[in-house]
Amino acid sequence: MKQTITFYIVFFLSFLSVPISLMAETYPEVLFENSVLPSSYSGSKIQYQGDSWIKNLRGNLPVSDSIFFTPNNALSLNYISSAQGYWQADVFYPENYQASRNGVLILKLYVQSETTIDELPAFQIIQADSVMSQPMLLKDYLSNFKEDTWLSIEVPLNRIQGISNDHEIVAIRFLQQGADNKEHQLYIDQIEILPSRTPMNKLTSAAVIQNVIPFEKHVDISWRLPLTPSIRYIKIYRSENNKDFRPIAIRPIFATKYSDIVSEVGKTYYYKITWLDFQYRESPYSSVKETKTKLLSNEELLNMVQQANVEYFVDGSEFNSGMQQFKRSHGNAIVSSKLTGVGIMALISGVNQKMILRSVLVDRLSKISDFLTSAESIHGAFPALMDGRTGKGVFPNPHNPVIDLDGTSYLIQGLIVVKQYLNPKDATEAAIINKLTSIINAVEWKEFMKPETPFLFTNWSVDTNFEEATPLLGREALSAYLIAWASPAYNIPFNDSISITKNLSEETYYGLPLTIGAIDDSLDTLLTAFAVFDPRDKHDKTANYYKELQNLILIQYRRSLEEGSLPAGLGSNLIVDSLGWVNPSSIVSTYPLNPGFALRNLVEVYRNYPTLFWSEYGFRTINIKENKLSLNTQGIRFGTEAIMIENGKTNLIWKLFSQDQDIRRIVDALFDADSNGIN
Template structure:
């Protein structure tokens, strides 16, 4: 789209700006006003101990709103009313003295569902844009707003989470949140880093040090190739390749680099001496010691699709049918709450596993119209989402807050560490990514959760990178923490719901079409 004055105003409005939000000429404060919150940001003052935020309504007196050390503040204004005209001023405090940083006037407004979706996407996109590790450009494994990073891992990047984030960056490009030049430069940085980072038979590890490119072990004997995380990464890279392959010389060069990385991946090596199943891990120090064969339904379908589609190191169709599909035993005849689940989920055949199983493989792989001898994947994923939702509505454990507008069990932070929440492993913890990333399957039901989280829990659940990873009204537990693998699907799947961007790009790759046909899939062309 050619950017002219009218288009620029439209793009700014989509990102949450309005004409009334433009900072005053002498202001050092930037602002965005939405329905129930205002975002304020300013440059740091070198000698400031902290900052104090004041607000007043039209014709009112200033009142202290917050005192903080950060230079970004989200003010949830539910207590002040709706459709407000507000005036803010920020003061920097140094010892007993203070000085004005700046002032700004804003107006909040009632937002449509489309504007709410745009807001959530935009904020979550910032995890991968503003929150990225600076040297590699890749997604940090986690970002903690409420405390220190565990194990000093602020520079540890995640291969799978970065793959999800590539779809988020593509969405940011298409929606005008970053320029074409900015987007291309970021993709180049990521791809150039991946070319130099540790690989094992062309496969990346789960975690990489973003400053050095060296593997960080994910576990004692997990210090080498991670086939599944690398599949998530390549799913995103192929979408980027398709986005740029017919572009300028510089863009074509980026697409060629991705193509070379794709061709270097030795999927057939991971059959461990020609067995008809893929193995998740290989280590230069421990070999096949983990011995984790990828069998039965979980998040890993995309791994088999890519392995079959590889132009250089593909696996035969028997690896899919005998390994992943367990020689047909992957099929399931059970149902829950009246919703059939065509595929038997590992460990939870009746109610289905954590909801990320309906997301990770489908950021690029389009389940609409996708079927093989085992399942219709749209029906399967929609039913998986509806079963998960109904479990929360039934709420046999009586957890506080659960209902039609607060549902969604998946892997996330938990009240005691980390857990793969699902029916049967329900700890009273709702993970926003579960319902939000199910938006294509359950748009009305997912929107109800989005609205509830924003309008009723916003101050506790929404921050600079979108909704935090998890919450438990039962335990009054609202950690301010993010995980890349949970943030990425939110942007990608909402975008697939709105425009089909990720699906269209990935599914147009000729190797993917051939690989799907090879495995016996039917899909729209």
């Protein structure tokens, strides 16, 4: 126990003094670029036995923030190889990567110790289904070996024996080669697989820095990127005296800005950037921009978070369809139904707060409505993912199209809300309203009810029908049922909230009653579900929904204080769940339910732990036990946060949803003592 507490203290305090790269998004072909978090890289795993050894932090490779090829860190490979032992270190792709057979594995190597070329490790490629290449020697691909300098290793994939063209690449494994019983210190950076031919033209024009916007604990730097195919990265430099500039980050070309975490309020900082080509040669520097951080009020901090959230959805627009990209990367046209629905409502909040122009929203909706009108659907419902260029669904099994009714329900929620927001007297907006109405009314909700049950089912397929489908249950499904009950043409039989609620029983936890659900219910999911449904003054014969949500927030907070992983005195307003996850966005999203608690959390997290939690688009979710990020649903969290902040300020999204006549009819009946008045 003592070791665990010591680790958390060191881990947390390290964020207060160590500047880190907050970048998580990069190119799919890049296996390692930077660790988002300091100390260690969670996308790695080591093993050793016998007299051999490799340095690790809780089973992960350490990272160095002082020696790196691209800022802000590199992997540290500190090992001893013995004849009576063995070691290996795997570095995983964030997602499996299907490489071209003509690709080239490239990595950067720095040898700090007294190490001969024969003492370098071997490597092999790990593919899906446990397919492994033959071990290859790093030394065979070094023609000019030197210590204390960065070396480039380039290995054509077609020279690696044992690689299968039919399997995706999972990881690269570095492994023991030789048995010299010496301690070696290497650094490895920028591991990627590139085409055998990449643009070779040197970048002769100076980079263009566009804006440098100061806040309290960070500065946002943006740029104007030319249409030059040779540019691969943007490299950002910072100085405190306008003389000594040091590199602080690189960003891929699909990124529009970088948030630089700084240590002092009221201090002047200077920034400049360069472009990097595929050979990591730099363009001429941009001009220098000067800025000064400033103290922000609580209201300004709240606006800062909301604007960052909104910009996630502005920057994540897929060019062809206007839908929200599932994952941001260069040339990625895969879009998400659920993210788009949440994103539409986040954009409405941005327009209402004058953070973006109304024309940005209207232009986006014009594309979305055209896309959805012709996109692949079954019974009016959509797949979870679609190709923004073609409208075709993207499925794990291309021979089994699956409908995501949960994602469709969030998409329809967004369309219902924005339909109320648009102006029917404006010709352009009126045309969009008509298209949205057709899309909303086309969902045949009845088709997704399993016979002889009152439940809607998601993951439904024409081929497998309900065999692999799962029911939508719990409070988080309430909005989906409201829409399905309210559908003008394809409504499902009305039932009260008890029929869709799981774990119905009144229990007391940490001094507070909780009637519906359990204390382990995801706060994220519940808040997203209540983003459109106003729980105030809403109660039925089982529960007061507003009070239930307030109690759940406080129950999870009290449990975190009593059972949480943080040492006393660190993060008194944070909620740490039983698995070690800290999710500031979900707490800020409670703003309309418990504004004081939400603001205290926002202020504490941003001012005390910005290097840990803040990113270009808002607060990240971190697992403090495993030193890793949660990225799969981060976009939903950003959207929910923007929406709920707006609901706390103006009730706008709640109001718009309730203005729909069919929705209002169902809500009035559902929360009436006599719920039999549905026609």
